[in-house]
Every structure is written in C-alpha cells, then in structure tokens.
Amino acid sequence: MIMSKPAAALIAAATLTALATAVPAQATTRGSQDQAHAGRIVWTQVLDGAFTTARIVSARPDDSGLHVLTHPSAKVFDINAVVSPDGIPVNCTDPCAGVQDPGWTPSGRRIVFTRVIGPFDLINQSAHSAVLYTARQDGSGMRRLSQRGIDGVYEDYHARFAASGKYLIFLRVRNRDLKTAVFRMRPDGSHVRQLTPWRLAADVPDLSLAARGPTKDLVVFETFGQGAPKGSQPDIATVPATCHPLAACIREIRYVTHNGAGPRASFNPSWSPGGKRITFTDALFPAGKPAIGDIWTVRPDGRGRQQVSHSSRFEFRPDWGH
Numbered sequence: 001m002i003m004s005k006p007a008a009a010l011i012a013a014a015t016l017t018a019l020a021t022a023v024p025a026q027a028t029t030r031g032s033q034d035q036a037h038a039g040r041i042v043w044t045q046v047l048d049g050a051f052t053t054a055r056i057v058s059a060r061p062d063d064s065g066l067h068v069l070t071h072p073s074a075k076v077f078d079i080n081a082v083v084s085p086d087g088i089p090v091n092c093t094d095p096c097a098g099v100q101d102p103g104w105t106p107s108g109r110r111i112v113f114t115r116v117i118g119p120f121d122l123i124n125q126s127a128h129s130a131v132l133y134t135a136r137q138d139g140s141g142m143r144r145l146s147q148r149g150i151d152g153v154y155e156d157y158h159a160r161f162a163a164s165g166k167y168l169i170f171l172r173v174r175n176r177d178l179k180t181a182v183f184r185m186r187p188d189g190s191h192v193r194q195l196t197p198w199r200l201a202a203d204v205p206d207l208s209l210a211a212r213g214p215t216k217d218l219v220v221f222e223t224f225g226q227g228a229p230k231g232s233q234p235d236i237a238t239v240p241a242t243c244h245p246l247a248a249c250i251r252e253i254r255y256v257t258h259n260g261a262g263p264r265a266s267f268n269p270s271w272s273p274g275g276k277r278i279t280f281t282d283a284l285f286p287a288g289k290p291a292i293g294d295i296w297t298v299r300p301d302g303r304g305r306q307q308v309s310h311s312s313r314f315e316f317r318p319d320w321g322h
Helices: 007-012 246-251
Strands: 016-018 040-046 054-059 077-079 096-104 110-120 127-136 154-161 168-174 179-185 203-207 218-222 236-240 265-271 278-284 292-298 315-321
Touching: 040 077, 040 292, 096 154, 110 154, 154 203, 168 203, 203 265, 218 265, 236 265, 278 315, 292 315
Parallel strands: 016 077, 054 077, 127 154, 265 315
Antiparallel strands: 040 054, 040 315, 096 110, 110 127, 154 168, 168 179, 203 218, 218 236, 265 278, 278 292
C-alpha cells in the first residue's frame, strides 16, 4: 500500500524524491464556468514493475492534455507532487534531515511544510522533531506552526489551510505506535482539535476550498493509511472540519467509497479547486500479478465516478490544482 511514513523512513528512502511541481501554464483557472472539471490533476506514474522509478505527469480531469512533467533517471522515484510551490528553498542543515509535504498558505505568499530534525529512534524511526513550519517563498521568515511541547511525541505533516486562513488541518502521527489521525488548529498553534479517531488511521487529508455549499469546510481523507486490518481495504471518507468534540466528528464521518473486504482499494484523495469533486487512486493488488492503479474523480456523495488515467503503468498520489 502507498502510504505516509514516519520521518526517518521518508528521509532514509534515498531513491525517493519528494517533489513540489507546478502545472503547465495552460491549466484552467478558478474562473472557469465548469468548476467541477476545472484545472489539472498531477500524479505519480510508476515506470517499472519493481517500483524503483517514477515520474510526475499531469492531465485535465477529462483525461485530455497529458503532459510528462519530470524525467527521472533510473531508481529515482518522483512522488508527492503538489500544485505549486516550485521547490522549498528553506535552510536545512544538520541536524535538520529534510523538508517534507509542501503546501501554500491562502494568500499564496508563504509555504507550509514539515521540518524534520534528527536523531531518529532506532526502533520505530520517529524523529527527534518533525513539526509544521511556514516561510516566505524564498525561504526567509521561517516560523513554527505546530503547538509547542509535542516534539518526539507526535509528528505533524500535510498541512492544508482553510480558504479563510483562520485554521488549518493536518495529519498527526503518534510516535509510540505510529497511528495517524487528522487534526485542526489555528495558525498560531492554539485550539488543536482531533477530527478522526486513531483506530481509523486516517492519511493524506485535504480540505475543500469551497466558499459555500455542502463541501465548505469538509475534509477528505483515506482510511487505514498504514495498512488495512484483515478483511478491510482503504476507503475515501469525509469529515467536517467544524465538528467538535471527537465523538461528534466520528458520527459525522461519511464514506465516499465502500470497498469492504476488497479487492479494490481507494486512497490519496484531493479536492477539485471548487470543492465539487474529489480525485483519488483506485487500485488492485492481485496476488502474483502487477499492481493496477489509476486516477479517478468522483462526487463527494460517491456518485459520478470518472476515470482520468488509462495507462498500464501504476498511477497514484494525485493533486488537483487550478
């Protein structure tokens, strides 16, 4: 299963290159009349059966206009494309081990990312510190976003701001057992709230930027990001970012896909720019045969599924941008 990993595993995987890639200039803007199918989707396309080399590609949601964006050499795995920013020029010297999961603040003037600091735990490879920071696009003005006092106990990744800028959602890893859950907080690190239970092992959350309507403040995520329990497969689900407390959030979780025991698995969700559709990976892992993974889109109610990619190569980790 393709999943998020603890900080040390991300840094130690020398063959993986975490990318932040901008889409081509002809991408449709937010002003398009068809918001549900506007913009472009970028994703990772695996180039070999051994999963050692992969590139970033981009296409419109209707599967037209496919472009190859990166050209990796052998055993370089380009992954985690984000529609801008174009690289992360922030200072990262020892004991800083790397910068992960880039994203934008709502103004587009700053980037947000996880700064990973060693050393690493020898048993579960969690970092001494892996928390959220923000900086200007040139890397200056770096400051911490994550609340104080969590270093070494939790790790924070995959921050996504609300359109208003008043709060952000993020993925939190509990280092003692590597369980994950979606949280929200204010930009000053206060008012931290848990949105999904640890037992659901939520991963790759994304926040709708819809200004109104049923998807405003709605978080989409994948279940069982660290591997599904026996008799289950990962699904795509939603939860309101406005729910509180956790018990109320659990009651408001809604499933977009219903894979049950399989054989299909659904993961890596991302909202369309207007919040009307979700792109995700639909995959099969047949025993003794090559894995099959394609990019699809779907309405938040699970209806209107449309296939975006049709390559024989395994394709995953989509991001939908303007």
